[in-house]
Amino acid sequence: MGYFTLDFKKAKGASDARMSDHIERRVIASNVDSTRTHLNRELVELPEGVTVRDEAIAHRIKSAGIKRKITPDQVRAIRVMMSGTHEDMMKIQQDGRMDEWCNDSMQWLHKTFGQENTVSAVLHMDETTPHIHATIVPIVTGERRKAKQKQTEGKRSYRKKADVARLCADDVLNRDKLIGYHDDYAKIMDKYGLQRGVRGSEARHVTTAQYYRDLKRQTGELKTDVQQLQSEKDEAEKQLKQVKKEIKTDRLEAVKTEAKTAILAKVGSFLGSGEIKELKQKNRQLYEEVATRDESIEKLQTMMQEQRIQHRKELTEIQARSIKEQNGQKERTDIMQKWINRACKWFPLFDDAFRVEKLCRSAGFTSEQTDRLFTFKPLEYSGNLYSEEHKRGISVTNAIAQIKIVQDEKKQRFVLCINGKNVFDWFKEQFNKLYQNLKPSIRQSTKKVKGMNL
Secondary structure: OEEEEEEEEEEOOOOOHHHHHHHOOOOOOOOOOHHHHHHOEEOOOOOOOOOOHHHHHHHHHHHOOOOOOOOOOOOOEEEEEEEEOHHHHHHHHHOOOHHHHHHHHHHHHHHHHOOOOEEEEEEEOOOOOOEEEEEEOOEEEOOOOOOOOOOOOOOOOOOOOOOOEEEOHHHHOOHHHHHHHHHHHHHHHHHHOEEOOOOOOOOOOOOHHHHHHHHHHHHHHHHHHHHHHHHHHHHHHHHHHHHHHHHHHHHHHHHHHHHHHHHHHHHHHHHOOHHHHHHHHHHHHHHHHHHHHHHHHHHHHHHHHHHHHHHHHHHHHHHHHHHHHHHHHHHHHHHHHHHHHHHHHHHHHHHHHHHHHHHHHHHOOOHHHHHHHOOOOOEEEEEEEEEOOOOEEEEEEEEEEEEEEEEOOOOEEEEEEEOOEEHHHHHHHHHHHHHHHHHHHHHHHHHHHHOOOO
Protein backbone atom coordinates (compact mmCIF):
# COMPACT_ATOMS: atom_id res chain seq x y z
CA MET A 1 0.00 0.00 0.00
CA GLY A 2 1.56 3.28 -1.16
CA TYR A 3 1.26 6.88 0.03
CA PHE A 4 -0.53 9.92 -1.40
CA THR A 5 1.09 13.35 -1.79
CA LEU A 6 -0.77 16.48 -0.62
CA ASP A 7 1.66 19.39 -0.64
CA PHE A 8 0.78 23.06 0.08
CA LYS A 9 2.95 26.05 -0.88
CA LYS A 10 2.25 29.78 -0.55
CA ALA A 11 2.62 31.95 -3.64
CA LYS A 12 3.85 35.28 -2.29
CA GLY A 13 3.72 38.62 -4.08
CA ALA A 14 1.60 40.13 -6.83
CA SER A 15 2.36 37.42 -9.41
CA ASP A 16 3.09 33.70 -9.54
CA ALA A 17 4.21 33.82 -13.18
CA ARG A 18 7.14 31.44 -12.81
CA MET A 19 4.91 28.60 -11.57
CA SER A 20 2.26 29.49 -14.17
CA ASP A 21 4.87 29.08 -16.92
CA HIS A 22 5.63 25.56 -15.64
CA ILE A 23 1.99 24.51 -15.11
CA GLU A 24 0.78 25.85 -18.48
CA ARG A 25 3.92 24.55 -20.27
CA ARG A 26 5.05 27.93 -21.56
CA VAL A 27 8.50 26.85 -20.31
CA ILE A 28 9.46 23.18 -20.84
CA ALA A 29 11.48 21.65 -17.99
CA SER A 30 14.08 18.91 -18.56
CA ASN A 31 11.90 16.23 -16.90
CA VAL A 32 8.95 16.81 -19.28
CA ASP A 33 8.24 14.37 -22.14
CA SER A 34 6.81 16.76 -24.77
CA THR A 35 5.43 13.85 -26.82
CA ARG A 36 2.90 13.27 -24.00
CA THR A 37 2.03 16.92 -23.28
CA HIS A 38 -1.20 16.60 -25.29
CA LEU A 39 -2.47 14.21 -22.57
CA ASN A 40 -2.43 17.03 -19.96
CA ARG A 41 -5.90 18.33 -18.99
CA GLU A 42 -7.47 21.46 -17.53
CA LEU A 43 -9.77 20.35 -14.69
CA VAL A 44 -11.26 23.80 -13.93
CA GLU A 45 -13.16 25.85 -16.51
CA LEU A 46 -11.87 29.43 -16.51
CA PRO A 47 -14.36 32.34 -16.36
CA GLU A 48 -15.35 34.12 -19.56
CA GLY A 49 -12.60 36.45 -20.72
CA VAL A 50 -9.94 34.71 -18.58
CA THR A 51 -7.34 32.66 -20.45
CA VAL A 52 -4.45 31.94 -18.06
CA ARG A 53 -3.88 31.03 -14.41
CA ASP A 54 -2.57 34.45 -13.25
CA GLU A 55 -5.66 36.15 -14.69
CA ALA A 56 -7.89 33.61 -12.90
CA ILE A 57 -6.27 34.45 -9.53
CA ALA A 58 -6.71 38.21 -10.09
CA HIS A 59 -10.30 37.72 -11.31
CA ARG A 60 -11.30 35.80 -8.16
CA ILE A 61 -9.79 38.42 -5.83
CA LYS A 62 -11.48 41.25 -7.75
CA SER A 63 -14.90 39.56 -7.77
CA ALA A 64 -14.84 38.49 -4.08
CA GLY A 65 -15.87 41.88 -2.75
CA ILE A 66 -12.79 42.44 -0.60
CA LYS A 67 -12.84 45.95 0.87
CA ARG A 68 -9.60 45.89 2.82
CA LYS A 69 -6.45 46.96 0.93
CA ILE A 70 -4.22 44.07 -0.24
CA THR A 71 -0.50 44.65 0.38
CA PRO A 72 2.10 43.88 -2.33
CA ASP A 73 3.70 41.05 -0.31
CA GLN A 74 0.42 39.41 0.72
CA VAL A 75 -0.21 35.77 -0.27
CA ARG A 76 -2.67 35.78 -3.15
CA ALA A 77 -2.71 32.06 -3.96
CA ILE A 78 -1.87 28.66 -2.47
CA ARG A 79 -0.37 25.95 -4.68
CA VAL A 80 -1.64 22.42 -4.00
CA MET A 81 0.21 19.43 -5.51
CA MET A 82 -1.71 16.12 -5.43
CA SER A 83 -0.18 12.79 -6.44
CA GLY A 84 0.92 9.44 -4.99
CA THR A 85 3.59 6.74 -5.00
CA HIS A 86 4.78 6.17 -8.60
CA GLU A 87 3.80 2.48 -8.75
CA ASP A 88 0.29 3.13 -7.38
CA MET A 89 -0.36 6.09 -9.73
CA MET A 90 0.72 4.00 -12.73
CA LYS A 91 -1.66 1.21 -11.60
CA ILE A 92 -4.51 3.74 -11.34
CA GLN A 93 -3.74 4.82 -14.91
CA GLN A 94 -3.49 1.24 -16.22
CA ASP A 95 -6.81 0.31 -14.55
CA GLY A 96 -8.52 3.23 -16.31
CA ARG A 97 -9.33 5.02 -13.03
CA MET A 98 -7.44 8.27 -13.67
CA ASP A 99 -10.66 10.22 -14.40
CA GLU A 100 -12.23 8.86 -11.21
CA TRP A 101 -9.15 9.86 -9.17
CA CYS A 102 -9.21 13.36 -10.66
CA ASN A 103 -12.95 13.78 -9.96
CA ASP A 104 -12.59 12.65 -6.32
CA SER A 105 -9.61 14.99 -5.79
CA MET A 106 -11.46 17.96 -7.34
CA GLN A 107 -14.61 17.30 -5.26
CA TRP A 108 -12.45 17.27 -2.13
CA LEU A 109 -10.87 20.61 -3.11
CA HIS A 110 -14.29 22.18 -3.78
CA LYS A 111 -15.71 20.87 -0.51
CA THR A 112 -12.67 21.94 1.56
CA PHE A 113 -11.80 25.34 0.04
CA GLY A 114 -14.90 26.26 -1.99
CA GLN A 115 -15.48 25.77 -5.70
CA GLU A 116 -15.25 29.50 -6.41
CA ASN A 117 -11.85 29.65 -4.67
CA THR A 118 -10.43 26.74 -6.70
CA VAL A 119 -9.47 28.87 -9.71
CA SER A 120 -7.16 26.45 -11.54
CA ALA A 121 -6.30 22.74 -11.65
CA VAL A 122 -4.17 20.99 -14.30
CA LEU A 123 -3.46 17.26 -14.63
CA HIS A 124 0.13 16.64 -15.81
CA MET A 125 0.61 13.32 -17.64
CA ASP A 126 3.90 14.22 -19.38
CA GLU A 127 6.16 13.75 -16.34
CA THR A 128 7.32 10.54 -14.63
CA THR A 129 4.37 10.33 -12.20
CA PRO A 130 0.86 11.72 -12.95
CA HIS A 131 -0.10 14.61 -10.62
CA ILE A 132 -2.42 17.60 -10.26
CA HIS A 133 -1.34 21.25 -9.80
CA ALA A 134 -4.28 23.06 -8.17
CA THR A 135 -4.48 26.75 -7.21
CA ILE A 136 -6.53 28.01 -4.25
CA VAL A 137 -7.26 31.69 -3.55
CA PRO A 138 -7.44 31.89 0.29
CA ILE A 139 -10.61 33.97 0.64
CA VAL A 140 -12.36 33.53 3.99
CA THR A 141 -15.10 35.31 5.94
CA GLY A 142 -15.39 36.42 9.54
CA GLU A 143 -12.79 37.59 12.04
CA ARG A 144 -9.12 36.75 11.73
CA ARG A 145 -8.03 33.57 13.49
CA LYS A 146 -5.71 35.45 15.88
CA ALA A 147 -8.20 38.21 16.71
CA LYS A 148 -9.58 38.21 20.28
CA GLN A 149 -12.54 40.04 21.58
CA LYS A 150 -11.39 42.62 24.16
CA GLN A 151 -13.61 43.96 26.86
CA THR A 152 -12.57 47.00 28.88
CA GLU A 153 -14.40 48.30 31.93
CA GLY A 154 -16.47 51.33 31.09
CA LYS A 155 -15.97 50.91 27.32
CA ARG A 156 -17.78 49.04 24.59
CA SER A 157 -16.02 46.45 22.43
CA TYR A 158 -17.06 45.71 18.84
CA ARG A 159 -16.76 42.54 16.74
CA LYS A 160 -16.33 42.76 12.99
CA LYS A 161 -19.05 41.39 10.74
CA ALA A 162 -18.82 37.63 10.25
CA ASP A 163 -19.71 37.66 6.55
CA VAL A 164 -17.02 40.10 5.37
CA ALA A 165 -14.69 38.58 2.73
CA ARG A 166 -10.96 38.63 3.51
CA LEU A 167 -7.79 37.39 1.81
CA CYS A 168 -5.95 35.44 4.54
CA ALA A 169 -3.64 32.47 3.89
CA ASP A 170 -2.81 32.11 7.61
CA ASP A 171 -6.42 31.14 8.37
CA VAL A 172 -6.26 28.42 5.69
CA LEU A 173 -2.79 26.96 6.37
CA ASN A 174 -2.47 26.78 10.15
CA ARG A 175 -1.01 23.57 11.61
CA ASP A 176 -4.29 22.11 12.93
CA LYS A 177 -6.04 22.59 9.59
CA LEU A 178 -3.14 21.04 7.64
CA ILE A 179 -3.38 17.92 9.82
CA GLY A 180 -7.14 17.86 9.24
CA TYR A 181 -6.69 18.22 5.46
CA HIS A 182 -4.40 15.15 5.34
CA ASP A 183 -6.73 13.09 7.56
CA ASP A 184 -9.78 14.01 5.47
CA TYR A 185 -8.04 13.43 2.11
CA ALA A 186 -6.79 10.03 3.36
CA LYS A 187 -10.43 8.84 3.57
CA ILE A 188 -10.93 9.70 -0.12
CA MET A 189 -7.67 8.06 -1.25
CA ASP A 190 -8.17 4.80 0.70
CA LYS A 191 -10.10 3.16 -2.15
CA TYR A 192 -7.10 3.72 -4.45
CA GLY A 193 -4.70 1.98 -2.04
CA LEU A 194 -3.09 5.29 -1.01
CA GLN A 195 -2.60 6.20 2.65
CA ARG A 196 -1.30 9.28 4.47
CA GLY A 197 2.27 9.37 5.74
CA VAL A 198 3.24 8.81 9.36
CA ARG A 199 2.11 11.76 11.49
CA GLY A 200 5.11 13.65 12.84
CA SER A 201 7.50 12.05 10.32
CA GLU A 202 10.66 14.03 9.46
CA ALA A 203 10.40 13.01 5.79
CA ARG A 204 10.16 16.00 3.44
CA HIS A 205 9.11 16.46 -0.18
CA VAL A 206 12.11 16.62 -2.57
CA THR A 207 11.94 19.34 -5.20
CA THR A 208 12.65 18.63 -8.87
CA ALA A 209 15.86 20.71 -8.74
CA GLN A 210 17.12 18.81 -5.67
CA TYR A 211 16.26 15.48 -7.34
CA TYR A 212 18.44 16.28 -10.36
CA ARG A 213 21.26 17.56 -8.14
CA ASP A 214 21.21 14.22 -6.26
CA LEU A 215 21.08 12.34 -9.56
CA LYS A 216 24.17 14.20 -10.82
CA ARG A 217 26.02 13.49 -7.58
CA GLN A 218 25.15 9.77 -7.76
CA THR A 219 26.37 9.65 -11.37
CA GLY A 220 29.72 11.10 -10.27
CA GLU A 221 29.99 8.52 -7.48
CA LEU A 222 29.29 5.72 -9.97
CA LYS A 223 32.06 6.96 -12.26
CA THR A 224 34.47 6.99 -9.29
CA ASP A 225 33.47 3.40 -8.43
CA VAL A 226 34.06 2.33 -12.04
CA GLN A 227 37.55 3.83 -11.97
CA GLN A 228 38.30 2.11 -8.63
CA LEU A 229 37.15 -1.28 -9.94
CA GLN A 230 39.22 -0.80 -13.09
CA SER A 231 42.32 -0.12 -10.95
CA GLU A 232 41.65 -3.24 -8.85
CA LYS A 233 41.24 -5.30 -12.02
CA ASP A 234 44.61 -4.09 -13.39
CA GLU A 235 46.32 -4.91 -10.08
CA ALA A 236 44.78 -8.41 -10.03
CA GLU A 237 46.01 -9.07 -13.58
CA LYS A 238 49.56 -8.03 -12.57
CA GLN A 239 49.47 -10.42 -9.60
CA LEU A 240 48.21 -13.23 -11.83
CA LYS A 241 51.09 -12.74 -14.29
CA GLN A 242 53.62 -12.82 -11.43
CA VAL A 243 52.14 -16.04 -10.02
CA LYS A 244 52.21 -17.69 -13.45
CA LYS A 245 55.89 -16.76 -13.81
CA GLU A 246 56.67 -18.27 -10.38
CA ILE A 247 54.77 -21.45 -11.25
CA LYS A 248 56.83 -21.97 -14.40
CA THR A 249 60.09 -21.47 -12.44
CA ASP A 250 59.08 -23.92 -9.66
CA ARG A 251 58.03 -26.62 -12.11
CA LEU A 252 61.30 -26.26 -14.03
CA GLU A 253 63.27 -26.68 -10.81
CA ALA A 254 61.19 -29.76 -9.92
CA VAL A 255 61.98 -31.36 -13.32
CA LYS A 256 65.71 -30.68 -12.82
CA THR A 257 65.60 -32.24 -9.35
CA GLU A 258 63.84 -35.38 -10.64
CA ALA A 259 66.49 -35.78 -13.39
CA LYS A 260 69.34 -35.44 -10.90
CA THR A 261 67.70 -37.95 -8.58
CA ALA A 262 67.36 -40.48 -11.37
CA ILE A 263 71.03 -40.15 -12.28
CA LEU A 264 72.14 -40.45 -8.64
CA ALA A 265 69.90 -43.49 -8.14
CA LYS A 266 71.60 -45.28 -11.03
CA VAL A 267 75.02 -44.38 -9.65
CA GLY A 268 74.00 -45.53 -6.18
CA SER A 269 72.83 -48.88 -7.47
CA PHE A 270 76.36 -49.48 -8.72
CA LEU A 271 78.24 -47.99 -5.74
CA GLY A 272 75.77 -48.68 -2.87
CA SER A 273 76.76 -45.34 -1.23
CA GLY A 274 74.83 -44.09 1.89
CA GLU A 275 75.12 -40.52 0.63
CA ILE A 276 72.93 -41.45 -2.33
CA LYS A 277 70.15 -42.69 0.00
CA GLU A 278 70.29 -39.44 1.96
CA LEU A 279 70.01 -37.39 -1.22
CA LYS A 280 67.05 -39.49 -2.32
CA GLN A 281 65.24 -38.80 0.97
CA LYS A 282 65.87 -35.05 0.69
CA ASN A 283 64.64 -35.13 -2.88
CA ARG A 284 61.39 -36.79 -1.75
CA GLN A 285 60.84 -34.06 0.82
CA LEU A 286 61.53 -31.41 -1.78
CA TYR A 287 59.04 -33.04 -4.16
CA GLU A 288 56.33 -32.99 -1.45
CA GLU A 289 57.00 -29.31 -0.78
CA VAL A 290 56.70 -28.52 -4.49
CA ALA A 291 53.40 -30.45 -4.66
CA THR A 292 52.04 -28.53 -1.65
CA ARG A 293 53.05 -25.24 -3.21
CA ASP A 294 51.42 -26.23 -6.54
CA GLU A 295 48.20 -26.94 -4.65
CA SER A 296 48.35 -23.54 -2.93
CA ILE A 297 49.00 -21.84 -6.25
CA GLU A 298 45.96 -23.55 -7.82
CA LYS A 299 43.76 -22.38 -4.94
CA LEU A 300 45.09 -18.84 -5.38
CA GLN A 301 44.38 -18.97 -9.11
CA THR A 302 40.80 -20.12 -8.42
CA MET A 303 40.23 -17.31 -5.93
CA MET A 304 41.65 -14.74 -8.33
CA GLN A 305 39.49 -16.05 -11.15
CA GLU A 306 36.36 -15.77 -9.00
CA GLN A 307 37.33 -12.28 -7.91
CA ARG A 308 37.95 -11.24 -11.50
CA ILE A 309 34.54 -12.58 -12.58
CA GLN A 310 32.85 -10.72 -9.72
CA HIS A 311 34.68 -7.49 -10.57
CA ARG A 312 33.76 -7.85 -14.25
CA LYS A 313 30.09 -8.39 -13.34
CA GLU A 314 29.97 -5.36 -11.06
CA LEU A 315 31.81 -3.23 -13.61
CA THR A 316 29.34 -4.24 -16.34
CA GLU A 317 26.32 -3.43 -14.16
CA ILE A 318 27.69 -0.02 -13.17
CA GLN A 319 28.59 0.83 -16.77
CA ALA A 320 25.10 -0.21 -17.94
CA ARG A 321 23.41 2.01 -15.33
CA SER A 322 25.68 4.90 -16.18
CA ILE A 323 25.04 4.55 -19.93
CA LYS A 324 21.29 4.35 -19.33
CA GLU A 325 21.32 7.53 -17.26
CA GLN A 326 23.45 9.35 -19.83
CA ASN A 327 21.18 8.25 -22.69
CA GLY A 328 18.11 9.38 -20.75
CA GLN A 329 19.64 12.77 -20.04
CA LYS A 330 20.72 13.17 -23.68
CA GLU A 331 17.23 12.30 -24.92
CA ARG A 332 15.59 14.86 -22.63
CA THR A 333 18.18 17.45 -23.65
CA ASP A 334 17.54 16.82 -27.36
CA ILE A 335 13.78 17.20 -26.91
CA MET A 336 14.18 20.38 -24.90
CA GLN A 337 16.60 21.81 -27.51
CA LYS A 338 14.05 21.09 -30.23
CA TRP A 339 11.36 23.16 -28.48
CA ILE A 340 13.80 25.93 -27.67
CA ASN A 341 14.72 26.22 -31.36
CA ARG A 342 11.04 26.45 -32.27
CA ALA A 343 10.38 29.03 -29.60
CA CYS A 344 13.25 31.16 -30.87
CA LYS A 345 11.89 30.99 -34.39
CA TRP A 346 8.24 31.78 -33.52
CA PHE A 347 8.74 33.89 -30.43
CA PRO A 348 6.27 36.64 -31.40
CA LEU A 349 3.63 33.92 -31.99
CA PHE A 350 4.75 31.50 -29.30
CA ASP A 351 1.61 31.69 -27.14
CA ASP A 352 -0.71 31.32 -30.12
CA ALA A 353 1.23 28.23 -31.33
CA PHE A 354 -0.02 26.20 -28.35
CA ARG A 355 -3.63 27.08 -29.18
CA VAL A 356 -3.27 26.02 -32.81
CA GLU A 357 -1.42 22.82 -31.86
CA LYS A 358 -4.28 21.90 -29.50
CA LEU A 359 -6.79 22.73 -32.28
CA CYS A 360 -4.92 20.43 -34.71
CA ARG A 361 -4.89 17.54 -32.24
CA SER A 362 -8.61 17.94 -31.37
CA ALA A 363 -9.47 18.05 -35.09
CA GLY A 364 -7.86 14.63 -35.57
CA PHE A 365 -4.33 15.28 -36.85
CA THR A 366 -1.57 13.04 -35.44
CA SER A 367 1.60 14.37 -33.76
CA GLU A 368 3.59 13.80 -36.97
CA GLN A 369 0.95 15.56 -39.10
CA THR A 370 0.81 18.47 -36.65
CA ASP A 371 4.61 18.83 -36.81
CA ARG A 372 4.37 18.84 -40.62
CA LEU A 373 1.69 21.57 -40.53
CA PHE A 374 3.96 23.77 -38.41
CA THR A 375 6.45 23.78 -41.28
CA PHE A 376 3.73 25.87 -43.07
CA LYS A 377 3.66 23.38 -45.97
CA PRO A 378 0.34 22.01 -47.34
CA LEU A 379 -0.68 18.59 -46.04
CA GLU A 380 -2.99 16.29 -48.00
CA TYR A 381 -5.37 14.58 -45.55
CA SER A 382 -7.98 11.83 -45.89
CA GLY A 383 -9.99 10.63 -42.94
CA ASN A 384 -12.25 12.05 -40.26
CA LEU A 385 -12.06 15.67 -39.01
CA TYR A 386 -13.80 16.59 -35.75
CA SER A 387 -15.35 19.95 -34.86
CA GLU A 388 -15.42 20.91 -31.18
CA GLU A 389 -17.91 23.68 -32.02
CA HIS A 390 -20.44 21.32 -33.69
CA LYS A 391 -19.56 18.31 -31.48
CA ARG A 392 -19.36 15.94 -34.47
CA GLY A 393 -16.98 14.76 -37.17
CA ILE A 394 -17.03 14.72 -40.94
CA SER A 395 -15.23 12.41 -43.39
CA VAL A 396 -12.98 14.04 -46.02
CA THR A 397 -10.90 12.80 -48.96
CA ASN A 398 -7.76 14.51 -50.27
CA ALA A 399 -8.41 17.68 -48.27
CA ILE A 400 -5.53 20.20 -48.20
CA ALA A 401 -4.65 21.41 -44.69
CA GLN A 402 -2.19 24.24 -44.01
CA ILE A 403 -1.21 26.59 -41.19
CA LYS A 404 -0.90 30.24 -42.20
CA ILE A 405 0.02 33.47 -40.44
CA VAL A 406 -2.53 36.28 -40.75
CA GLN A 407 -2.37 39.89 -39.58
CA ASP A 408 -5.28 41.09 -37.44
CA GLU A 409 -5.90 44.68 -36.39
CA LYS A 410 -3.71 44.24 -33.28
CA LYS A 411 -1.27 41.40 -33.91
CA GLN A 412 -0.30 38.41 -36.03
CA ARG A 413 -1.73 34.98 -35.30
CA PHE A 414 -1.75 31.40 -36.66
CA VAL A 415 -4.75 30.13 -38.63
CA LEU A 416 -5.47 26.50 -39.54
CA CYS A 417 -6.94 26.35 -43.05
CA ILE A 418 -8.74 23.51 -44.87
CA ASN A 419 -8.89 23.83 -48.65
CA GLY A 420 -7.83 27.47 -48.33
CA LYS A 421 -10.51 28.46 -45.77
CA ASN A 422 -10.36 29.10 -42.05
CA VAL A 423 -11.11 25.75 -40.38
CA PHE A 424 -14.10 27.19 -38.46
CA ASP A 425 -15.62 28.65 -41.65
CA TRP A 426 -14.89 25.40 -43.48
CA PHE A 427 -16.67 23.29 -40.84
CA LYS A 428 -19.66 25.65 -40.91
CA GLU A 429 -19.86 25.41 -44.72
CA GLN A 430 -19.60 21.60 -44.71
CA PHE A 431 -22.32 21.11 -42.10
CA ASN A 432 -24.60 23.61 -43.89
CA LYS A 433 -24.19 21.59 -47.08
CA LEU A 434 -24.94 18.39 -45.21
CA TYR A 435 -28.09 19.94 -43.72
CA GLN A 436 -29.24 21.21 -47.13
CA ASN A 437 -28.79 17.72 -48.61
CA LEU A 438 -30.86 16.20 -45.82
CA LYS A 439 -33.79 18.65 -46.22
CA PRO A 440 -35.35 17.11 -49.41
CA SER A 441 -35.32 13.61 -47.96
CA ILE A 442 -36.90 14.88 -44.74
CA ARG A 443 -39.66 16.70 -46.66
CA GLN A 444 -40.35 13.67 -48.85
CA SER A 445 -40.68 11.35 -45.86
CA THR A 446 -43.02 13.91 -44.18
CA LYS A 447 -45.31 13.97 -47.25
CA LYS A 448 -45.55 10.17 -47.32
CA VAL A 449 -46.61 10.10 -43.69
CA LYS A 450 -49.32 12.75 -44.25
CA GLY A 451 -50.78 10.85 -47.21
CA MET A 452 -50.92 7.47 -45.51
CA ASN A 453 -54.39 5.85 -45.19
CA LEU A 454 -55.21 4.52 -41.74
